[in-house]
Amino acid sequence: MARLNLLEETRFEKLPVSVYPNQQIASVTVAARIAHLIRTKHQKGETAVLGLATGVTPIAVYKELVRLHKEEGLSFKNVVTFNLDEYYPMKPDAMQSYVTFMNENLFNHIDIEKQNIHIPDGTLAMDDIASFCLDYERKITELGGLDLQILGIGRTGHIGFNEPGSAPNSGTRLVTLDDLTRRDASRDFGGKENVPTKAITMGIGTIFKAREIILMAWNKKKAPIIKKAVEGEISGDVPATYLQLSEHVEFVLDQDAASDLTRFDTPWLVKDCVWDLPLTKKAVIWLSKTLDKPVLKLTDEDYNNNGMAQLVVEKGSAYTINIDIFNKLQHTITGWPGGKPNADDSERPERALPAKKRAIVFSPHPDDDVISMGGTFIRLVDQGHDVHVAYQTSGNTAVWDDDVLRYVEFAIDFNQSMGEDNSKLTAVYKDMRNFFKEKQPNQIDTKEVRLVKGYIRKTEAISGARYAGLTDDHIHFMELPFYETGKTQKNSVTQEDIDLTKTLLQKVQPQQIFAAGDFADPHGTHIVCFNIILAALDQLKDEAWVKDCWLWMYRGAWHEFEAYEIEMAVPLSPQEVIRKRNAIYKHQSQKDTPVFPGDDAREFWVRAEDRNRETARIYDQLGLANYEAMEAFVRYKF
Known part of the structure; x- marks a missing residue:
């Protein structure tokens, strides 16, 4: 029966999803799965082949793997890694390089053999990229394929740098980055204009061949694209939806990233609910906006036809619910954010006293x-x-x-008009320009x-x-x-x-x-x-x-x-x-x-x-x- 209830709750979800209280717990769980794979392969005398991702999402996973290595003896001697992507062009020692990222967050802190690390080369001549990509695929194939691929997801729905329009059977290749992807990367490059327009990425087809795929996502900003990837129709507009076709994929999310999924956002559509005040308020506002009807005009039929019949049964009627929620909303409105003096504050958001706060x-x-x-x-x-x-x-x-120069120039001119010595400020100004x-x-x-x-x-x-x-x-x-x-x-x-x-x-x-x-x-x-x-x-x-x-x-x-x-x-x-x-x-x-x-x-x-x-x-x-x-x-x- 419990399994049936879970299936009902998740019936909008087209692939397996695991939700954790926060990203730290989720990351430690993913790291433990990676560690188990490495140890199991080691016991069999086999190589563990990992597909690795970059960006903010996997940092806590890598941190936990480093801890497991240093404190619990997890060895990476039998591990071969293939990174998903790299900007192009990109020098490996640049701050924004994924080589730098992987070294700082993982490789410099574990015992992996350097020859077992594979990251797309951002320094290649354009004419050499195609052959490099074919060789990248060949190396993965010769090792028997990826045992586990970990992924993040971009707000365009990209996995790796497979942007909207990518084919489901695509291989490792040079791609052009979506404008939103470049905007999201702008903080690392000091502005979008400095973000490369291209990247070398594993293809969706390459990712699909992995025996296990874990896509991770944290925080509220990822919630809208996660809903599309998990509950939406398969579409090239959202490349992550292709993962719905895999039998070996799991999405690992924190509560914020999962918050737009139907079972969390509108749970009354998939299960019986405990109708406390916050959920009732949320549901009634949702119903009002969905039907484009004021709260006080909602009917029993509106509630019954939209998954909220249980609420009407518990509360007695739509009229009772409507009045209660309308009053709650009305009481949030105040022209006195510091509290209204000499007023009954029992139904106001702020206290009347002290009158001057x-x-x-x-x-x-x-x-x-x-x-x-x-x-x-x-x-x-x-x-x-x-x-x-x-x-x-x-x-x-x-x-x-340039604002800095403008203000210093103003100071120099002002000092000069006041007869002040400008020599030190002028020297500083010259240094700034240089x-x-x-x-x-x-x-x-x-x-x-x-x-x-x-x-x-x-x-x-x-x-x-x-x-x-x-x-x-x-x-x-x-x-x-x-x-x-x-x-x-x-x-x-x-x-x-x-x-x-x-x-x-x-x-x-x-x-x-x-x-x-x-x-x-x-x-x-x-x-x-x-x-x-x-x-x-x-x-x-x-x-x-x-x-x-x-x-x-x-x-x-x-x-x-x-x-x-x-x-x-x-x-x-x-x-x-x-x-x-x-x-x-x-x-x-x-x-x-x-x-x-x-x-x-x-x-x-x-x-x-x-x-x-x-x-x-x-x-x-x-x-x-x-x-x-x-x-x-x-x-x-x-």
């Missing part, structure tokens, strides 16, 4: 505050709350080099360049916070040490980062904290900054003020909360939308074309307005008041 807006980068919650920020100040803003990092990697002429993609800036870039972001942040109404003593620049590497790869968080946060929290003792809960930023800075806040609060939990402190998460720079998640929706008037836009405009270095735009071509102010208007539109569609825009928040219970 101490609040800190934590901003991971120097513009996240106004981009994501600029309207609420301004309203909190307008309504008389004691608001502080804390910029957690300098953001000094996200400024164009540095920029020779600068390589992703090369760390000099100390002086980093300082100027940090000053640019700092002055913009001050201007934006002043526009919101703050005085200078309420504007804090934390410059958390984990960020200050001068490159996109940051240091690990230390107690120093947490202590700096604790010091500020103890100084302000806020009743409200606003923090970025938007974890889709390209470099992962948001989640790191959020976890630092949580660690600081955990270490301060015995202090009296912490017990009366609420933590609100905001989004907007990269994506928005779903309607069913929202616990506080702050409506913005047309005039407030313009004020928010003006606050974002203060960040001129991020306007037009920022250094790290992600895969969204819109300017940040346009993204913010579009998302805020979409939230308001969804509330209107559900049958609530029609506002110009809304900023959304979710309370984190710590």
Whole structure:
């Protein structure tokens, strides 16, 4: 019976899927399977032939394999490896080379024989590539084929670098990279323009010949393409769907990557559910949007025809459910994000008391505050709350080099007009120009360049916070040490980062904290900054003020909360939308074309307005008041 229930839950899924609580547990599980294969082959005196992947996805797997080698004696002497792909052209000692990646993450730390390592050669002459690819295939065949191939998946649905349009029987070859793939790689190359347009990759046909295939995917950004690969029709538009034809494949996912699969996203379509309030709210909003009907107009028939008959039976009628969920949605809306004084707060998202609250807006980068919650920020100040803003990092990697020269040129001219000695500044300026002429993609800036870039972001942040109404003593620049590497790869968080946060929290003792809960930023800075806040609060939990402190998460720079998640929706008037836009405009270095735009071509102010208007539109569609825009928040219970 349990097996039948599982088949019903997974009936939309066209291949085996294993879901783990997080990527660390999943990675350790995959590493254990690889280790078992290696040991089994060793006991038989045979060679284990592995197909390996690169990118962020397999890093934890490789880390665990290194641990197994060093701590549990796992030997790689009987292992031969073939990597999936390599950029072309690419020097093997380049930072972005997959040779460098594999050496740093695996090969330099285990006892594998160097002659047993095979990675496509990115230095070949164009005329030599075809013969190299045939030889690559021949070597795999002579070893009896791949025992195990591990894969990641790109957001185009590519496996290896088999982009949309790849044939299911394709072999190792030179390919042209999709624009989205190059955008996703841009952080490693210091801009999309530096990413190679081509790569050498194993083909889908080559991958298919492996006796076992494990495709891994982590985090929410991969959820949409995983749904297509697992539940969609087989199509050359999504090459990973060809894996549905294999009898030897398994998808290994964390909960976030699996979250769009039917059994997790809309479980009422495949099984009986425990209808708690969060699931009921999600299902009713889904039904309303699916049928394009306001919540209060949904009928028993609507529920029964869309997998939600059990909910009607439990709650009594559609009318009862509709009223309850409508009221819950209505109660999320407030024009008083700091709480409304002298009001009944039993059905409001924030407490009425104290009437004037101490609040800190934590901003991971120097513009996240106004981009994501600029309207609420301004309203909190307008309504008389004691608001502080804390910029957690300098953001000094996200400024164009020519902006640095422009600002230094301004300083030189200003000093000259004031009769100051310019010799030292002029020398620094000359060094900067020479540095920029020779600068390589992703090369760390000099100390002086980093300082100027940090000053640019700092002055913009001050201007934006002043526009919101703050005085200078309420504007804090934390410059958390984990960020200050001068490159996109940051240091690990230390107690120093947490202590700096604790010091500020103890100084302000806020009743409200606003923090970025938007974890889709390209470099992962948001989640790191959020976890630092949580660690600081955990270490301060015995202090009296912490017990009366609420933590609100905001989004907007990269994506928005779903309607069913929202616990506080702050409506913005047309005039407030313009004020928010003006606050974002203060960040001129991020306007037009920022250094790290992600895969969204819109300017940040346009993204913010579009998302805020979409939230308001969804509330209107559900049958609530029609506002110009809304900023959304979710309370984190710590």
